[in-house]
Structure formats: C-alpha cells, structure tokens
Amino acid sequence: MFNSSELAKQFDRGEEVAISFQYVNKEIEIDVNSLLSKVLSRLDKGYLYDTLVSVFRELIQNGIKANMKRVWFEAGNLDINDMGDYRKGMEKFREVAYHPEVMRDQLRDSRYRVTLKMRNREGGLDVSVVNNARVLPGELERIRYRMRKALEWNNFVEAYENMYDATEGAGLGIILSVMLLKNAGLDAEVFNVIPDEGSMTISLRIPPELKSIEITSSIKSQILEDVNSLPTFPENVLELRQLCDNPETTIDTISEKISLDPALAADVLKLSNSAGFISGKRITKISQAVMIIGLKNLNSMLTAAALRKIMDKRYRKFEQIWEHCNRTAYYARQIAMEVGYGKVVDIAYIAGLLHDIGKIVLLSTDARLLNQISDIVNDRKIRTSSIIEEISIGISHSAIGALIADKWNFPEELVEAVRYHHAPLAPNIRHREVVMVVYLANQLCILESKEMDPLFIESEVLDKLSITSRTAFEKFVTRLQNRYDMHEQFLLKYMP
Ligand SMILES: [Fe+2]
Ligand SMILES: [Fe+2]
Incomplete structure (x- = not known):
C-alpha cells in the first residue's frame, strides 16, 4: 500500500505526511500503526502508541462509516439531504454499518476517501483526519454533542452505560478517543472539528509536553483502601529470600531457618517430592530437600507460595490468572x-509471578465492571486493557499490582516491572531491561492464548533487546512453549 519508512523520512524533513484509503482492512491497519510507531519514536513519545492506535482507529472508522453512508444512499437513489429519504435510508444502513466488509467493493469504486495527515510542528504532533464528503448538519451536531459529553463524564463506564443504545453507534468512538487522550495528559478540548464545502476535518494537536489528569471513580478509592489494608509480606520469607540471594549462605543455614516454621518446612518437603524434581527416593530431610530444589528455585517458590497464600485468603482463587502468571514468570526468566x-533473570521471574495480581484485586472488587471493560477491549480491539481500566476506574491492574509490590517492600525494579508490564516505552523508566523482558513474556502468553497478531509486539522493544532475527526468535519461543508444557508447570501444581 504505502511505504512507512519513506513516509517517516518525509516526516523527519518536517513535511506533512498524508495517506488516503477508501476502506480499512488488516494490512492497512498494520501499515498505519507502523507509520505511527515510527513517527512517535522520532518525537520520543512511544508511550502514546496504544492510546493513539485506538484514537486513529476510531477516527478513521468514523470517516469510513460516513463515506459508506453516502455510497449506500447513492446506490439506493436516495437523497441524503432529504428528511424522508434520510430516515428511510438509515433504517437499513444501521445494519450494514456493522459489517463494512460487505460494502468494500462499492467503497473502492466510489469517489470517497479518508485521508490521515501528520506533521511534526515544534516537537509536537499535528494530526488530522479528512473526509472528502460534506458533513450533514445533524451529523455535525452529534459529533459536537459527543465531544462535549465526553468532557462531562468522570469515567468511560459512565459514558458507556449512557451512550450504548444511542443511535448511530459511532458516537462511542469519539467519546472513547476524547477520554483516552485526556487520560494521556492532553488538554480537555483536544479535537477541532472543521466542516467545509466538500469535506470534513477532525484535527488534533499533541503538544511536546503533556500533563496528566486524574480520573476518579468510587471503586478506585475502595481499591486503594483495600490494598492499604493487605497484610505485610511474611517476615520469615523475606529473610529467607535474602539468605538465598547471599552467595555465602550455606544449605545448613537455610535448612535451619526453614525448620523453624513447620508449615514452610512441609511445603518445601512436598515440593522436593513433586514430579518436577525426580530424585528416585523419598525426601524426608529439609537439607536434602533444599539441595534438590536448589537455592534459586527455593527463592521463587517461597515467594510464590507466600504470595498465593495472602491473595487466596483475601480474594477468590483465580486459577487462570495464576496459571498465566506462572507461565509469564517462566518465559521472563528464559528470555532474560x-x-x-x-542480572535480571531472578527478578524477571518474580516480576512475572506478580505482574497481574492487580487483576485479582479488580475482579474481586467488581467483577461486573471488569467484564464490561473486557467487552470494550474486545469490541473495539484495544491492544491493552490497562488504558481502558485507567479511563474507567482511574487505576489499572498494573498500577494496583505495583502498589502491592511496593507495600510488600519488594525492590524498585520489581515494582517497575509490574507497573509498566503493558507500557515498556513509558518515559522515566529506570529499570527498562526487566520491564521489557516481563512485557515480552506477558505478550507471548497473550499471543498464545488469543492467537493475536505477532505484529502486536512492540518492534522497538525487540530492537532494544537485540532480537534481530524474527525466525530465530520464533524458534526460541516454540522451544520455550514446549519446555514449559512438559516440565515447568510443577511449581504451580505443587504449590501449597
Ligand atoms: Fe497485565
Ligand atoms: Fe499478564
């Protein structure tokens, strides 16, 4: 379709970059996203990628839908400016609007197109989406109404519940976009709608500096209180972890320490006799058990067990989340x-184990809301639930997880890995290595379970991790998956 590298060069020269299309398919979407990612990395704003992918998608689709409407009216010999004809045409069009693929050929043969333009202006990004069709007064009024409304609501769920049944479903897209941009730190009135004789433009300016805006909801404060009242991490496990990390520690010292806690001692024995560690005989002594498990494994196992005990006591058991965390942890360690x-192998493992505990808190607090969020994410093909959680609740599962890790006095790099596991390109990350590793591990797990497009993995992260050959990397991933499925689930299975 178009060459995004060429266009990026044009962008570098300060020229306006413009791409036009008559319909959207997966290839076009990938091209647009790849151009966006190049443009953002030049502006040092990679962290806006997820937000802008969704915003662009909504704006472009709104434009295509408006064009489809015109093609539909013309094909039916209906006058879009005539009230009676309009009502008649819209009755059937509403159904068609949900299936743009049926009108693809007609769109391709039509004169209507949507043009996306971008330009670097003083370090900020000017964006506009132009439709070469005249906007109807009613349509314009609806767009403006939704933009106004989007500024009134406190969070997206409020908007979603109020607007879902509204006619001409496109309205939610605009509200979603305004809220995403607000959440990313853009000024309230971000969009400019410019109607013209034969076209309509929606423009948007992303300034070089962004300031964040707080989104509130009643459950956010409930969650914060809840996290605050979580028990502290068991002191003896923290001490044991330090002992495991210390190269001078002997098996005897560790064994003695473990023996002081009967519940812990039983767990360690149980683990050493599990399928993961085949020793050929029954282990009954703690020192033998520690030797077989190994200090590194012991460290992770102790953390994992303590973690699960606290969470399971407080919240419902979410086996699926633990299974996912366990897999992510294993992948993270191998990727590192x-x-x-x-240096980050062990911390990446623990971060993997912890990374989604915020989800458990969210699910336990308001499962209905979380389901609604996942509907929105699937419906609108959003790449990460975090940004929708932010605009709906005011806090994401990643941020909640980071709060918990912080409360438990885990090291800073671990807290960061949890906080940024969906946003590895966010600015001001101090321990980017472990963040990227956990991001990639999590992304691989998501890819596996949902068969998402591999291009959804940030190419900038792969570059930074020096993963230059995709084929070699894919082979490595297959190896990982097989090994995990054969041996590595034991930690979860045999955990107390
Ligand atoms: Fe996550
Ligand atoms: Fe995850």
Whole structure:
C-alpha cells in the first residue's frame, strides 16, 4: 500500500505526511500503526502508541462509516439531504454499518476517501483526519454533542452505560478517543472539528509536553483502601529470600531457618517430592530437600507460595490468572537468559509471578465492571486493557499490582516491572531491561492464548533487546512453549 519508512523520512524533513484509503482492512491497519510507531519514536513519545492506535482507529472508522453512508444512499437513489429519504435510508444502513466488509467493493469504486495527515510542528504532533464528503448538519451536531459529553463524564463506564443504545453507534468512538487522550495528559478540548464545502476535518494537536489528569471513580478509592489494608509480606520469607540471594549462605543455614516454621518446612518437603524434581527416593530431610530444589528455585517458590497464600485468603482463587502468571514468570526468566540480561533473570521471574495480581484485586472488587471493560477491549480491539481500566476506574491492574509490590517492600525494579508490564516505552523508566523482558513474556502468553497478531509486539522493544532475527526468535519461543508444557508447570501444581 504505502511505504512507512519513506513516509517517516518525509516526516523527519518536517513535511506533512498524508495517506488516503477508501476502506480499512488488516494490512492497512498494520501499515498505519507502523507509520505511527515510527513517527512517535522520532518525537520520543512511544508511550502514546496504544492510546493513539485506538484514537486513529476510531477516527478513521468514523470517516469510513460516513463515506459508506453516502455510497449506500447513492446506490439506493436516495437523497441524503432529504428528511424522508434520510430516515428511510438509515433504517437499513444501521445494519450494514456493522459489517463494512460487505460494502468494500462499492467503497473502492466510489469517489470517497479518508485521508490521515501528520506533521511534526515544534516537537509536537499535528494530526488530522479528512473526509472528502460534506458533513450533514445533524451529523455535525452529534459529533459536537459527543465531544462535549465526553468532557462531562468522570469515567468511560459512565459514558458507556449512557451512550450504548444511542443511535448511530459511532458516537462511542469519539467519546472513547476524547477520554483516552485526556487520560494521556492532553488538554480537555483536544479535537477541532472543521466542516467545509466538500469535506470534513477532525484535527488534533499533541503538544511536546503533556500533563496528566486524574480520573476518579468510587471503586478506585475502595481499591486503594483495600490494598492499604493487605497484610505485610511474611517476615520469615523475606529473610529467607535474602539468605538465598547471599552467595555465602550455606544449605545448613537455610535448612535451619526453614525448620523453624513447620508449615514452610512441609511445603518445601512436598515440593522436593513433586514430579518436577525426580530424585528416585523419598525426601524426608529439609537439607536434602533444599539441595534438590536448589537455592534459586527455593527463592521463587517461597515467594510464590507466600504470595498465593495472602491473595487466596483475601480474594477468590483465580486459577487462570495464576496459571498465566506462572507461565509469564517462566518465559521472563528464559528470555532474560536468551538476550543476555543475566542480572535480571531472578527478578524477571518474580516480576512475572506478580505482574497481574492487580487483576485479582479488580475482579474481586467488581467483577461486573471488569467484564464490561473486557467487552470494550474486545469490541473495539484495544491492544491493552490497562488504558481502558485507567479511563474507567482511574487505576489499572498494573498500577494496583505495583502498589502491592511496593507495600510488600519488594525492590524498585520489581515494582517497575509490574507497573509498566503493558507500557515498556513509558518515559522515566529506570529499570527498562526487566520491564521489557516481563512485557515480552506477558505478550507471548497473550499471543498464545488469543492467537493475536505477532505484529502486536512492540518492534522497538525487540530492537532494544537485540532480537534481530524474527525466525530465530520464533524458534526460541516454540522451544520455550514446549519446555514449559512438559516440565515447568510443577511449581504451580505443587504449590501449597
Ligand atoms: Fe497485565
Ligand atoms: Fe499478564
């Protein structure tokens, strides 16, 4: 379709970059996203990618839908400016609007197109989406009404519940876009709607500096209180973890310490006799058990067990989330080794185990709301639930997880890995290595379970991790998956 690298060069020269299309399919979407990612990395604003992918998608689709409407009226010999004809045409069009693919050929043969334009102006980004069809007064009024409304609501769920049944469903897209941009730190009135004789433009300016805006909801404060009242992390486990990390620690010291806690001692024995560690005989002594498990495994196992005990006591058991966390942890450790980040191997593992605990809190607090959020995410093909959680609740599962990790006095890099596991390109990350590793591990797990497009993995992250050959990396991932499925689930299965 178009060459995004060429266009990016044009962008670098300060020229306006423009791409036009008559309909959207997956290839076009990928092209647009890849151009966006190049443009944002040049402006040092990679962290806006998820937000802008969704905003662009909504704006472009609104434009295509408006064009489809015109093609539909013309094909039916109906006058779109005539009240009676309009009502008649819209009755059937509403059904068609949900299936743009049926009108693809007609759109391609029509004179209507949507043009996306971008330009670097003084370090900020000027964006506009132009439709070469005259907007109807009613349509314009609706767009403006929704933009106004979007500024009134406190969060997206309020908007969603109030607007869902509204006619001409496109309205939600505009509200979603305004809220996403607000959440990303853009001024309230971000869009400019410019109607013209033969076209309509929606423009948007992203300034070089963004200031964040707080989104509130009643459940946010409930969650914060709840997290605040979580028990502290068991002191003896923290001490044992430090002992495991210390190269001078002997098996005997550790074993003695474990023996002081009967419940812990039983867990360690149980684990050493599990299928993951085949020793050929029944282990009954703690020191033998520690030797078989190994200090590194013991460290992760102790953390995992303590973690689950606290969470399971407080919240419902969400096996699926734990299974996912366990897999992410394993992948994170292997990826860290593969890319040569030896120093973060262990922390990446623990971060993987912890990364989604915020989801457990959210699900336990308001499962209905969380389901609604996941509907929105699937419906509108949003790449990460975090940004929708932010605009709906005011806090994401990643931020909640980070609060918990912080409360439990886990090291800073671990807290960061949890906080940014969906936003590895966010500014001001201090421990980007472990963040990227956990991001990639999580992304691979999501890919596996939903068979998402591999292009959804941030190419900038792959570059930074020096993963240059996709084929070699894919082979490595297959190896990972097989090994995990064969051996590595034991930690979860045999955990107390
Ligand atoms: Fe997550
Ligand atoms: Fe996850």
